[in-house]
Amino acid sequence: MLDPSLLKNDIDNTAEALVSRGYNLDVDAFKALEGRRKEQQTLTESLQAMRNARSKEIGRAKAEGEDIQPLLEEVAGLSDKIKQAEAALNQILVELEDLQSAIPNLPHESVPLGKSEDDNLEIRRWGESKPNPFKPKDHVDLGQKLGLIDFDLGAKLTGSRFVVMKGAVAQLHRALIQFMLDLHTDDHGYTEVNVPYLVNSESLYGTGQLPKFEIDLFAVNSDPQYYLIPTAEVPVTNFVRNTIVDESDLPLQMVAHTPCFRSEAGSYGKDTRGMIRQHQFEKVELVQIVKPENSYDALERLTGHAEKVLQLLELPYRVVVLCTGDMGFGAAKTYDIEVWLPGQERYREISSCSNLEAFQARRMAARWRNPESGKPELVHTLNGSALAVGRTLVAVVENYQQEDGTITIPDVLRKYMGNKKIIK
């Protein structure tokens, strides 16, 4: 949600800034609706004020033993009028809310202009893909040859875009999770949290998935309706929904490992091969709740925390800053980290680190008390994958493959795998 005062007082500039990310705000419709709101609110509140004053008078008159009948007659019908006015106002407020909750965040000034991922800007690379003396296989072939990654079984149990990992690959998957959690808690100062995988619609509204992106979610047939989380960002960021955080508790830095569930509506035929795009995958997610003045420093650090995982795994990667047209709905600025996949001979997204500024905080009413103003003010929220576990596993398998199809286990993971050195 954008600052409503931007829409009320500076809507033309705001609309222009939104165009850069491909969103066309209907300025005239908004202005008209906002005008109606103002008018109806003034009317409603003056009727309410009248009722309050008269009711007080009646109370006083009754206490003094006066005849209140004339006063009662005077307010007859007022109550109905107020109800009508309130209903009309609520109708307008709902329309305004619908409109406002569908508007994406404004991009930060440092974000490059662009229309699609082709306009994203690479800002650094780390590591080099080892020149292979043999033609590298992709993780599907490798996994099948080892008999440890079974897509057919996943499809039998559930359907397409599900997978079963077995034996040492399942163990590698678990080792990656533990390695990442230990790194972020021990070295980067995050608090590990374990959270629900089902959330309510309020939480999804708070982080921006609802109401606009319901189609991307899996819903559970429950009453009230619950949804499977598409990312740990949802439950963890919502820790601070409707709360005023103590200044001394900021920044909040939390790390969670969860499964993530995505319907992948609209990506039919995309990445159908392999584990890159699954309906269910696991992720280690970083979330920070910070003072506004610190949020861009925090974004750099958070991105660095995600990069550190790849560095320790010695996986080559690059960092790109997303252009205005390619950013997610709530993001003001996003860095994607892309890992080198020899099987595809290209970099693929393995992490996305975003500063949402006050966009989610406003939807969530997540605030802190600023001692300078003495007032509650909105916090800034950030999140980033560190990392997507399934894709990291793919990267390890493909980058550490040997000519005979076996996989060397990265040094930092061996202690989590009984000091095993190789998967064969």
Place this chain on the structure above:
RNA sequence: GGAGAGGUGGCUGAGUGGUCGAAAGCGGCGGUCUUGAAAACCGUUGAACCUCGCGGUUCCCAGGGUUCGAAUCCCUGCCUCUCCGCCA
């Protein structure tokens, strides 16, 4: 699943249907005192929205209802706690 109790400001906790946005205490902030601190004392201290301002509106878990008027009465839902049953 059965029986009961309860949800009020940062926290604890009062609140006969009518100056209640709400007593009191704690905490926070400011001050007096003190070499400094503590203690004591005095004052102050919820949020959102409308308005240049005066001021106004809304909010006592949520949503409905009764009433001229609801924190207070009624209905529904959600959540918490206690006891019983079941259960990983």
